[in-house]
Amino acid sequence: EAQVTQNPRYLITVTGKKLTVTCSQNMNHEYMSWYRQDPGLGLRQIYYSMNVEVTDKGDVPEGYKVSRKEKRNFPLILESPSPNQTSLYFCASSLAHNSPLHFGNGTRLTVT
């Protein structure tokens, strides 16, 4: 089944404790992206990747890192999480950068 898999689904952590949210897709998609969704603000793009070893900042990249060492994986790294990064995070992939996106089921992160 074609899918984007994110883990974990829920994560509660404390300020400053490094964490990684994994994302994997099985559709051989070139393009991958991370979004965060907050009430009243909608979805905002954090980082995106056009292909392996090619990543770039979205609209709200501060406090986040990503890597794209393999085509299928695009982990999101929070080196020192802060409470303002409490949010619902979505990974998505597509054939090309403006093609329809396939979304994962989301990771709900709480930073205390």
Add this chain to the structure above:
Amino acid sequence: SQQGEEDPQALSIQEGENATMNCSYKTSINNLQWYRQNSGRGLVHLILIRSNEREKHSGRLRVTLDTSKKSSSLLITASRAADTASYFCATDRSGGGADGLTFGKGTHLIIQP
């Protein structure tokens, strides 16, 4: 930065009625897409309309695009309880800057049985 804005923010109708949602955007686009999100879940792509198209259909969905007014509408005909969800429009960024789709804040649609 947000490109598209949906209107209304929330809409409640009776099952069987038609639901219309609107999206306005600011800069030129290559295509506009509509997505559905069931509560807290990932978004699901519904339909894509290119800038040179004016109308597109998919099952009970009808999308229109007016590039002169920088607006689009999504019509769901003969609504069902299962259509209850949030609906988002998304536009690409043909004007440069960061790449990928930008999403509006969504219309929350409730279908009353």
